[in-house]
Each structure stands twice: as C-alpha cells, then as structure tokens.
Amino acid sequence: MPALLALGLALAAALSVLLGLFTYVVDRASAARQAEQLHPVSAVAVGHPFAAGVAVRIATVDWTDAAGRHTAQARVSASTELGDHVVIWVDRNDVPRVPPVPAVQSVGTALAYSVAAFAGATTFLVGGHAWARYALNKRVERSWEQEWALVEPEWSRWGRRG
Structure with missing residues (x-):
C-alpha cells in the first residue's frame, strides 16, 4: 500500500x-x-496620487505624442510622487488601461495553482491511505477476535487438565 501511495503522490x-x-x-x-x-x-x-483600492493608486498624468498633448487619470505605482515620470499603457484612443500582466505575476499565479493542487491531492491521498490502513487494521482485529473465540475454549480446557 505504501507503494501505491508513493505512485499517487508522484x-x-x-x-x-x-x-x-x-x-x-x-x-x-x-x-x-x-x-x-x-x-x-x-x-x-x-x-497627487490617491488610493483607489488595495494596492492601487491613481494619479493625473500628462503625455505628448504625435496626436498632441493628453491628460488623463491612470494607475501608477505606490511610490509615485508628483512630477515623477511613469510608464502607462494606453489603447488606440489614448485612453489609459490596466497594463498587461507581467511575466513574474504569471509565474506566481502558476506556482500558486500548482502548490494548491498538489496540497489538495496530497491531503486526499494521505487521508485515503490512513483510512484504508485503519479499515484494514479493524478487519484484521475482527479476524483475530473470531479466531480467538474458536481457539480460547480449547486452550482453557487444555490448561485445566495439566
């Protein structure tokens, strides 16, 4: 049974x-x-940047491109101060949008899903293994009790003769 558990965990x-x-x-x-x-x-x-939720800050920003000068409110990092240069992501209409997910966040998400899945599977497999051992031990114990019920009277009679 331990080999089956090891196979399941692998x-x-x-x-x-x-x-x-x-x-x-x-x-x-x-x-x-x-x-x-x-x-x-x-x-x-x-x-001045202001908080707009958990770990989200918004600031009014200015930028100039081929279409002219633009002013809008956009997400900025928590350390942004008035006058800081920031990189923001805009769509085709020069409307600020949430930036694409960085690779490091993708790695973190993938790692979190993997660890959670493995933890759940491990809990299920180890719990199942423990339950199976318990059930098997109970069956063996009942078997011993039944055998003893048959043998004990013989042994008791034999002990009184001697």
Whole structure:
C-alpha cells in the first residue's frame, strides 16, 4: 500500500507541474493579446496620487505624442510622487488601461495553482491511505477476535487438565 501511495503522490506532483505550466502559458498568451491592443507611453504625474483600492493608486498624468498633448487619470505605482515620470499603457484612443500582466505575476499565479493542487491531492491521498490502513487494521482485529473465540475454549480446557 505504501507503494501505491508513493505512485499517487508522484502522479499528483507531475499533474501539478503540468497544471502550473498550462496556467503560465495561458496567462502569458492573454497578456500578449492584451499588449497587442495597447502601447506604453511615458507620462508625468501632474496630480497627487490617491488610493483607489488595495494596492492601487491613481494619479493625473500628462503625455505628448504625435496626436498632441493628453491628460488623463491612470494607475501608477505606490511610490509615485508628483512630477515623477511613469510608464502607462494606453489603447488606440489614448485612453489609459490596466497594463498587461507581467511575466513574474504569471509565474506566481502558476506556482500558486500548482502548490494548491498538489496540497489538495496530497491531503486526499494521505487521508485515503490512513483510512484504508485503519479499515484494514479493524478487519484484521475482527479476524483475530473470531479466531480467538474458536481457539480460547480449547486452550482453557487444555490448561485445566495439566
């Protein structure tokens, strides 16, 4: 039974790695599609950044391109100060958008999915193994009790004769 558990854990590890690779590839493909629709521009923060949710800051930014000067509100990093140069991502209409997911975030997501899948599979397999051993031990114990019920009277009678 331990060999079956080891085989199950090895299979769970392999499938977890495949899940992580699949998640990474899908996430990178999504980021590439998003990047095709956007382009980065260099802008200057002309307004004080303010919090707009957990780990999200918004600031008024200015930038100039071939179409002229633009002013809009865009996501900026938490460390952005008034007057800082920032890179923002805009669409074809020069509207700021959420930037494509960076590769490091894709790696983190893939790793998190893999670890969670392996942890779940391990919990299931180890729990199943423990339950199977418990059930088997109970069956063996019942078998011993039945055999003892047959043998004990014989032994008791034999012990009284001697």
